[in-house]
Amino acid sequence: MALRAHRQGAMVGHKVSHSNHKTKRRFLPNLQNVTLISDSLGRSFKVRVSTNALKTVDHRGGLDAFLLKAKDAELAPKMLKLKREIAKKREAATATAA
Numbered sequence: 001m002a003l004r005a006h007r008q009g010a011m012v013g014h015k016v017s018h019s020n021h022k023t024k025r026r027f028l029p030n031l032q033n034v035t036l037i038s039d040s041l042g043r044s045f046k047v048r049v050s051t052n053a054l055k056t057v058d059h060r061g062g063l064d065a066f067l068l069k070a071k072d073a074e075l076a077p078k079m080l081k082l083k084r085e086i087a088k089k090r091e092a093a094t095a096t097a098a
Contacts, residue, residue: 009029010027010028010029011026011027012024012026013025013027029052030052031049032049032050032051032054033047033048034048034054036049037062037063038086039062040064040086040089041086045063045082047079067079067083068083068086068090
């Protein structure tokens with residue numbers, strides 16, 4: 001969402017006890033399975049995204065606006081394919097309107 005929803009990895013750090021004893025631990029991303037609706041395509045898509053990415057989608061005004069604004073390098077292959085479908089649909093809509 002920077003959406004590499006399917007590729008967001010774990011960070012590593014230390015769990016620190018009261019006695020300041022450090023042990024390795026992993027910080028996993030907060031991934032959620034959600035259904036996002038595309039206004040242009042009129043379909044819904046099930047995706048697994050981080051809550052941070054979901055917040056970004058909402059901030060940018062929906063799935064279509066988010067994908068069209070996002071850089072191709074930041075998107076997962078599934079989202080890149082969806083972005084191209086949305087762009088093609090919008091192009092066709094503007095061509096018929098003009």
